[in-house]
Amino acid sequence: MAAQIIDGNKIAAQVHADTAAETQALRDRHGLQPGLTVIIVGHDPASQVYVGMKEKRARELGFLSQKIEMPATTTQAELLARIDALNRDPRVHGILVQSPPPPQIDEREITLRIDPKKDVDCFHPYNVGKMLIGDTDGFYPCTPYGVMVLLERSGIDPAGKHAVILGRSNIVGKPMMALLVQKTRGANATVTVCHSRTPDIKDHCRRADLIVAAIGKAEFLRADMVKPGAVVIDVGINRVDDPAAKRGYRLVGDVAYAEVAEVASWITPVPGGVGPMTIAMLMQNTVKACKLQNGVKG
């Protein structure tokens, strides 16, 4: 059996179309323009690419889109001062500081300083707590939120299913657990979280109806770890050396795609699966932030 492919590019495009329509409606009915400011400290090439994509997409959707580039020598006090100014600026509804920052920056303090109402990454403990208790007027972290939307728009209902999450990061594994276990439409899964200290990961995976792989190990999930008919979502992006490739490497996920696709019922590719959804959900969060800050319902 060959799995059906969950096309993240197609679903992200649908989400962007919804975001553009909501943005237009905010403008027409309320005279509002969602504002997103992305801060990058230093010159990490991969972060530069990601930040550029976020800034461009926000502009294309009709947002007030701002990229702030700060030198690699930026001090904690300088970055905090920038955040304080953005917190006070009513045109800015969402603030994101690209991770990882240079080593002199204390990321935890930065996360706490961003106004929770503008925390479109959902990194602030206030929003993480809201997500955990099922409050819907905060935000969800963009990548696990993107996974939930991929499932929903593919007609896959996690209710009553046994979901196994590989990885317990604060950005993906833990919030993925919180979203899948919620008592709400599109969730209601029974969730197991596996990590580096879990014995018998293979046994857990083989009992899973849904596997979300976010463990950061190239092609970790093999076909013999997957129950026939399971849904497999691959959050990983890993570089592996490939002398035949133009750049000398290629990108692979945490799933051995070709062999797992023979066993699974649905699967996300890498690239073109979860990746495009992260930016799509960031834009949705920014529209939500704009609405919440201006008392717009719906």
Ligand code: GUN
């Ligand atoms: N670096 C990699 N992914 C992310 C993300 O989702 N948000 C931020 N702020 N930094 C990142």
